[in-house]
Amino acid sequence: MTEPSAQEKRPEPARLRIATASLAGCFGCHMSLLDIDERIFELAAKVEFDRSPLTDIKHCGPCDIGLIEGGVCNAENVHVLREFRRNCKTLVAVGACAINGGLPAQRNHLDVGACLQEVYCYREGLDGAGVPDDPELPLLLDKVRPIHEVVRVDYFLPGCPPSGDAIWKFLSDLVAGRTPRLPYALMHFD
Amino acid sequence: MKRQFLFDGRPVPFDEGQTILQAARAAGHYIPHLCWHPDFPPHGSCKLCTVKVGGRHVSSCAFPAREGMEVESDTPEINAERRALLQMLFVEGNHFCPGCEKSGNCQLQALAYDLEMTTPRFPHFYPDRPVDASHPDVLLDFNRCIFCELCVRASREVDGKNVFALGGRGLGKHLVVNAETGRLADTTLAADDLAANICPVGVILKKRVGFAVPIGERTYDAEPIHVHAMERDT
Numbered sequence: 204m205t206e207p208s209a210q211e212k213r214p215e216p217a218r219l220r221i222a223t224a225s226l227a228g229c230f231g232c233h234m235s236l237l238d239i240d241e242r243i244f245e246l247a248a249k250v251e252f253d254r255s256p257l258t259d260i261k262h263c264g265p266c267d268i269g270l271i272e273g274g275v276c277n278a279e280n281v282h283v284l285r286e287f288r289r290n291c292k293t294l295v296a297v298g299a300c301a302i303n304g305g306l307p308a309q310r311n312h313l314d315v316g317a318c319l320q321e322v323y324c325y326r327e328g329l330d331g332a333g334v335p336d337d338p339e340l341p342l343l344l345d346k347v348r349p350i351h352e353v354v355r356v357d358y359f360l361p362g363c364p365p366s367g368d369a370i371w372k373f374l375s376d377l378v379a380g381r382t383p384r385l386p387y388a389l390m391h392f393d
Numbered sequence: 394m395k396r397q398f399l400f401d402g403r404p405v406p407f408d409e410g411q412t413i414l415q416a417a418r419a420a421g422h423y424i425p426h427l428c429w430h431p432d433f434p435p436h437g438s439c440k441l442c443t444v445k446v447g448g449r450h451v452s453s454c455a456f457p458a459r460e461g462m463e464v465e466s467d468t469p470e471i472n473a474e475r476r477a478l479l480q481m482l483f484v485e486g487n488h489f490c491p492g493c494e495k496s497g498n499c500q501l502q503a504l505a506y507d508l509e510m511t512t513p514r515f516p517h518f519y520p521d522r523p524v525d526a527s528h529p530d531v532l533l534d535f536n537r538c539i540f541c542e543l544c545v546r547a548s549r550e551v552d553g554k555n556v557f558a559l560g561g562r563g564l565g566k567h568l569v570v571n572a573e574t575g576r577l578a579d580t581t582l583a584a585d586d587l588a589a590n591i592c593p594v595g596v597i598l599k600k601r602v603g604f605a606v607p608i609g610e611r612t613y614d615a616e617p618i619h620v621h622a623m624e625r626d627t
């Protein structure tokens with residue numbers, strides 16, 4: 204039997220670790236990530252998933268890439284976002300909400316107390332109900348913020364959601380060590 | 394021989410009285426712009442058309458072409474400045490493209506695509522600007538106004554109606570409807586007036602036609618604004 208060559212003995216390069224999270228978003232960007240379809244096998248060969256709704260891991264460890272969907276609308280979002288920033292070498296704001304607050308930020312010119320009253324106290328059929336105040340519930344911020352207003356962000360991947368193809372192009376660039384860049388056809392804010 | 398200047402190193406001929414932007418366009422070179430329109434005198438407010446002439450920044454829509462000048466336009470430096478201007482326009486209004494009827498047909502958004510603006514970068518203002526839905530055929534969403542005055546100029550100079558004006562200064566600047574009540578319903582604006590059709594962004598919108606063309610098939614989904622504008626003369 205011949206000895207394996209030096210080439211064959213070389214260990215597999217460590218796979219990149221990716222974490223994902225949804226803050227104040229609709230999970231559409233995560234659905235779009237699944238829209239890369241069978242290319243997910245190609246991705247899985249190159250990366251490992253840390254904290255993510257796909258793995259159900261609750262806290263992330265040191266990672267290479269963090270993908271964040273959704274804006275910052277409550278104290279828990281701030282907490283999760285900071286944990287990601289601490290742990291991820293490269294942080295990516297994915298989708299309109301992470302980039303500019305998106306749909307949730309459309310409450311920003313309103314008084315948050317008045318919003319809560321409107322939703323929980325004055326609507327028909329809610330007589331007697333009050334604004335929920337369970338200590339388990341994270342405290343709302345007065346404004347929904349894009350994530351770059353809270354932590355430093357390395358890259359932005361626009362779209363509502365970005366298409367599967369846009370996510371694939373972006374991740375392929377990033378995983379290959381290139382600066383991610385979207386061609387015109389994949390640049391969309393809607 | 395016709396007089397000429399150098400535009401990004403290439404000779405561009407011009408006639409007396411032409412601006413840099415006009416002469417460059419006539420020679421087939423696109424310069425990004427938002428407040429300029431071929432049918433109106435230059436307004437010079439958006440500064441997207443900024444170019445560098447002899448080391449100085451000038452608005453090419455308003456600056457007269459001169460023999461022998463050297464104009465820089467499509468350079469990484471100027472394009473980065475244009476991107477910063479776009480980012481400021483985005484954060485000064487409420488631009489939520491996914492919920493905007495103009496998305497895909499919007500010049501502000503199309504320029505952002507063209508100049509690879511992936512983030513508004515600056516802190517958002519999130520101003521409070523209620524909409525005016527009083528008119529039977531036209532909706533006003535003030536949240537997206539970039540103060541280009543195209544509607545003001547169109548209404549005054551073409552429609553002869555003076556429906557719009559800009560009021561206030563700086564942060565307080567806003568689009569005004571010229572009626573005692575301030576409501577669009579109390580003006581003579583008609584849906585086929587030029588003023589109702591010229592807004593480059595999603596402020597002045599026709600009712601009942603929004604989202605008729607699906608995402609992916611709209612004007613700037615099909616081709617970038619630098620191609621579209623040269624073909625269609627807008």
Ligand code: SF4
Nearest residue numbers: 488490493496499595
């Ligand atoms: S006006 Fe243009 S940039 Fe603003 S929200 Fe609408 S599509 Fe987006």
Ligand code: SF4
Nearest residue numbers: 538539541542544592
């Ligand atoms: S409403 Fe539209 S056309 Fe009028 S000033 Fe604002 S952006 Fe320009």
Ligand code: FES
Nearest residue numbers: 426439440442454
């Ligand atoms: S197009 Fe020249 S300043 Fe707006």
